[in-house]
Amino acid sequence: MHLACLPRFPLTTLPTPLQRARNLEAAVGPDAPRIYLKRDDLTGLAFGGNKARKLEYLVGDALASGATVLVTEGAAQSNHARMTAAAARLAGLKALLILDARHGAEIAGNLLLDHLLGAEVRIVPGAAERAALMARIGDELRAAGERPYVIPTGGSVPLGAAAYVAMVAEMTLQLLALGEAPRRLYFASSSQGTQAGLVVGASAFSAPYGVRGVAVERPVDALKAECARLANETAQLLGIDASFTAGKIALDDRHVGAGYGVPTEEGLAAIRLLARTEAVFLDPVYSGKAMAGMLADIRAGEIAPDEAVVFLHTGGGPSLFAFGTDLLESGDGIDA
Template sequence: MNLACFPRRGYVQEATPLEFLPAFSKALDNKVNIWIKRDDLLPGAGGGNKTRKLDFSIADALAQGADTIITCGAVQSNHCRLTLSWAVKEGLECHLVLEERVPGSYKPEASGNNFLYQLLGVSSISVVPGGSDMAAEMEKKAEMLRREGRKPYIVPGGASNPVGALGYVQCAQELMQQMFAQGLNFDHIIVPSGSAGTHAGFLLGLLGCHMDIPVTGIGVNRKKPVQEEAVYSLMRKTAEYMGVAMDIPREAVLAYDDYVGPGYSLPTDAMVEAVKLLARTESILLDPVYSGKAMSGLIDLVRKDHFKKGANLLFLHTGGSPALYAYLDSFRQAS
């Protein structure tokens, strides 16, 4: 898969580390050997996986002559934070449309990403009710800006379209080279699965590189059949966008919905345990919405002997730790 023919901004200059987690593995009785790919260390204000996607999305925006970026997400969206941060770096306006998926959850004075939106100088924030048509809401904002003479470019939620998914096709290629250089082999890879771009791009890249490593997505919002179809559909669209003719086996797409809990972004006891366990064994911070729930899934699967004893597992850390500071009560109550 030749990604060199697609414009990108070069936000990702170096491979993110592969780090073995000996103390964390021991805390799970050394049933498996757990490694982590530190995409939380990607550049951008606070880091996280969206930088890989935005590397391509912002380049596409600039190629189209845009001077303004519009994107959307939940009220504590890591994607919105990183889109805003790269827009600032490029000298572009950035307007956010936030979906209040939990009624009453948007608080302008909140910490976490809400604070960072203000610190980074967001151009505007619009808050809409949960369940709104976010594409239509962003288009409404874009039309208003066009009337003002701006040239807006819409980045979908999570940058999860074929342009953004290229970032995780590249990540799979990066991982293949790291494994070769470091003499590593993984039996299974676990990824958070939300807006689908990370899961879809990464799995497509692995298949395109003929790497026969199963990938399990831990869903954070939708039911299993819906999430798996979203990932599969985006994989097909991304392959078509790249001009790559390849067979994409539907059975390669696996996403569990067992760890969502009461709903998207709502804390679970298992998430709190996962965040605390990794912090207290390896000094690595997860986030409460994506990587924390995904890690709670990994922990549960290990405890249930889902993986063969001694297997080498890789967890893709998508970042998002700034959101922890909006969930202080969840962790203080559990201390």
């Protein structure tokens, strides 16, 4: 494996904690399994999250290629965009963020942080305009004398996914120290870089757990195909002799709700539950929906009380501050 040989610019404080969530277990009830939280919301870069790990390799590559500006895209509340802007600052690069306003573009949460970090932010109305601008931005920047390094949505290319192969190695040691062999690893899955890396890592390090993504968008068949493709390219990059097919990718789309970026009642309830049991903050777009998915499986008896599960907390907390109204209006209200 060539993981250690990849160019890497340090951005994270690792390992992130792997914590038992005993208050959450008590709230779930007597049939709860042992629940662990892998705290990738604490990766250490600008409010943390999974993208910090990916960006270490992507920024390493950008610097090696002589880039002057990182360019990426996403929704206005993109965690990936916020962390790209932060990574650029640390690496002495500029950041250009192309964000679409489909789910709102209030200057709050991540978008506020993008501005604080001094990134150049271009807001476009929708997906088509975003794709069109991404297609021409390289030429525009080169004409202005810059050397752009373009990071696709979510940093989900083999170099980014490789970071989650490394995370499996990190967590393997933590589980060994705890004497735990969890049944499943749950997490929010979107542009597939995280899931592809986890799938490759779980195979390479003989993980005891099934890698179980909880989708935050559709269509799930296309996402599974993308995950398998990315996993195969990541394995190839790292010299790992393994291959993956879409049929073997576990991605649960029952908790997406109305679509990407639209909060669900069960996701908002999961946010409140984690805050009130573990003082851990999830978010409405990703980790809240993923936690709702894990809790639904536990309540359906899919994990036995004598087993363990891990929830990989991929971050996203800053977007909470752009969803205050949804949280206030949902369930028992924010003050209950």
